[in-house]
Amino acid sequence: MERTTCCVVGGGPAGMVLGLLLARAGVDVTVLEKHADFLRDFRGDTVHPTTLDLLDELGLGEKFATLPHRKLERIVVPYGDGMVQFGDLTQLSGKHPYIAMVPQWDLLDLLADAGREEPTFVLRMNTEATELITERGNVHGVRYRTRDGAHGEIRADLTVACDGRDSVLRAASGLRTKEWPTPMDVWWFRLPRNDNDPEGGVGVISENRAVIMIDRGDYWQCASLIPKGADARMRQEPVSGFIDSLSKTAPWLADRVNALRSWDEVKLLDVRLDRLRKWHVNGLLCVGDAAHAMSPVGGVGINLAVQDAVAAATLLAEPLRHGRASPATLAKVQRRRLLPTAVTQGVQRFLHARVLGPTLRGKVEIARSQHLPLPLRLMRRVPWLQRVPAYVLGRGLRPEHAPEFAKRQV
Numbered sequence: 001m002e003r004t005t006c007c008v009v010g011g012g013p014a015g016m017v018l019g020l021l022l023a024r025a026g027v028d029v030t031v032l033e034k035h036a037d038f039l040r041d042f043r044g045d046t047v048h049p050t051t052l053d054l055l056d057e058l059g060l061g062e063k064f065a066t067l068p069h070r071k072l073e074r075i076v077v078p079y080g081d082g083m084v085q086f087g088d089l090t091q092l093s094g095k096h097p098y099i100a101m102v103p104q105w106d107l108l109d110l111l112a113d114a115g116r117e118e119p120t121f122v123l124r125m126n127t128e129a130t131e132l133i134t135e136r137g138n139v140h141g142v143r144y145r146t147r148d149g150a151h152g153e154i155r156a157d158l159t160v161a162c163d164g165r166d167s168v169l170r171a172a173s174g175l176r177t178k179e180w181p182t183p184m185d186v187w188w189f190r191l192p193r194n195d196n197d198p199e200g201g202v203g204v205i206s207e208n209r210a211v212i213m214i215d216r217g218d219y220w221q222c223a224s225l226i227p228k229g230a231d232a233r234m235r236q237e238p239v240s241g242f243i244d245s246l247s248k249t250a251p252w253l254a255d256r257v258n259a260l261r262s263w264d265e266v267k268l269l270d271v272r273l274d275r276l277r278k279w280h281v282n283g284l285l286c287v288g289d290a291a292h293a294m295s296p297v298g299g300v301g302i303n304l305a306v307q308d309a310v311a312a313a314t315l316l317a318e319p320l321r322h323g324r325a326s327p328a329t330l331a332k333v334q335r336r337r338l339l340p341t342a343v344t345q346g347v348q349r350f351l352h353a354r355v356l357g358p359t360l361r362g363k364v365e366i367a368r369s370q371h372l373p374l375p376l377r378l379m380r381r382v383p384w385l386q387r388v389p390a391y392v393l394g395r396g397l398r399p400e401h402a403p404e405f406a407k408r409q410v
Contacts, residue, residue: 004030004122005320007141007156008170009129011038013104014288014305015162016111020058023121024406025308027320030154031115032144038105038112043102045214045221046072048298049089050399051306052096059399059408061377063110072219074199082125089394091387098390099299101216101395108155129163131285132172139283142169143317158325162305165272165293167370170286179274180230183357185231186269187224191259195219197252199274204250209281210359211246223296229405235263241268253346271295275351280330287312287333292341295348297356298393304341310400317363317405340397347392357376 006022008015011033019031027359047069055061077088095201115121126147133141141155144161160171170177193215201218202213216220222225224242234242239260247254275292279285288305312333319325378384 001153001155004028005157007154007160009161010162010164011108011161013302014309016108017306018160018309018313019121020111020115021406022317023115023118025317026120027317028120030122030124032124032127032129036126038108045101046302047100047102047107048303049092049094049096049394054101054310054402058115060110060409062410069100069103070215072099072101083396086386087389088386089390092390092394101214109313112265120271120389129168132169139281144210157323158320158328161290162288163290165289167290170290173281173284176277177313178277182271182273182295183352183360184225185271186354187226187271188267189222189254189260189265191337193220204246210216225356225360228374234337237262243305246315273348275341275345279334284325285330285333297351300344300396301315303396304344307338307400310402314403343397
């Protein structure tokens with residue numbers, strides 16, 4: 001049996017940020033990550049301006065700048081044979097008027113290295129939390145299994161579930177979830193990128209399908225929206241036909257019809273949109289996707305998870321230094337983060353119902369329309385309006401800042 005003050009389960013962005021901040025507050029913290037490294041295909045790679053500001057405040061901005069990344073400054077949608085810009089991140093105030101596209105494993109390695117500099121920080125790789133330790137209705141830590149088959153337990157004053165939408169701890173806690181239907185799932189895949197391709201974020205709508213393409217330099221990271229539950233049926237067709245259907249709307253993709261050799265290169269993401277009614281029980285707090293699974297619309301899930309972690313560290317550091325984190329304190333985390341979470345999910349639900357659902361049912365044909373929709377016409381005539389979607393996407397509601405105890409000067 002081992003003991004720590006705070007056991008963070010899950011080494012994603014929320015878990016690593018929370019572990020680092022608590023360690024800088026002098027709290028004994030152990031982060032459990034079930035994999036041997038952070039390398040995963042098609043993890044979210046968007047680092048939003050608020051997270052970039054946070055890295056600066058933590059003294060990690062210069063190190064982050066050395067990582068290979070692309071800057072997403074403008075968002076465009078296809079119209080006829082061209083593209084129409086509707087979001088201009090360069091109009092945002094602050095040092096980082098862009099979204100940085102960086103492999104998530106590089107960001108997590110950066111945070112892990114910073115954590116290891118703190119004497120109270122422990123990162124346990126190859127260690128999977130399997131169940132909660134519960135006594136008289138209170139959570140006192142987790143039991144775990146290592147990659148080599150060993151079992152053990154870690155007792156903790158507070159356990160924080162950062163283990164994503166498929167959270168084992170959330171399922172074990174008995175916390176109730178409110179779910180909303182989603183009209184789509186997502187196929188993740190890569191396509192080669194040519195120098196004369198459009199830059200930044202590009203949308204393609206073709207034959208009941210919407211694809212978001214993210215510029216990663218020498219390749220496109222692509223997310224194709226497909227009707228919910230249609231994956232097995234659609235994979236009965238040749239994979240080349242999938243790209244061919246896109247090239248009919250975006251002719252610049254015609255030379256890449258054979259870029260995907262098999263369906264094995266196309267990964268499925270089961271899209272869910274849900275939120276815990278209550279994010280905690282005594283001794284356990286859920287944050288990030290473990291508390292609220294987000295749709296991939298806007299790529300905001302990572303940013304919200306990081307903001308949750310910052311708020312949690314700010315509110316919990318002092319109580320944990322004294323070995324206690326009462327239910328009232330845990331409730332403060334939910335109250336602080338509930339509004340931005342609910343508003344973001346409300347926007348996603350609206351887009352699901354009014355834009356993506358009709359598109360996937362073949363009722364919207366933006367790419368072949370002879371007249372621009374009114375919002376796009378307004379943004380073309382009044383470029384200042386492009387900062388509105390840019391702000392919603394880039395900064396969101398109620399951005400968090402690093403607490404004073406965690407700040408570092410470079």
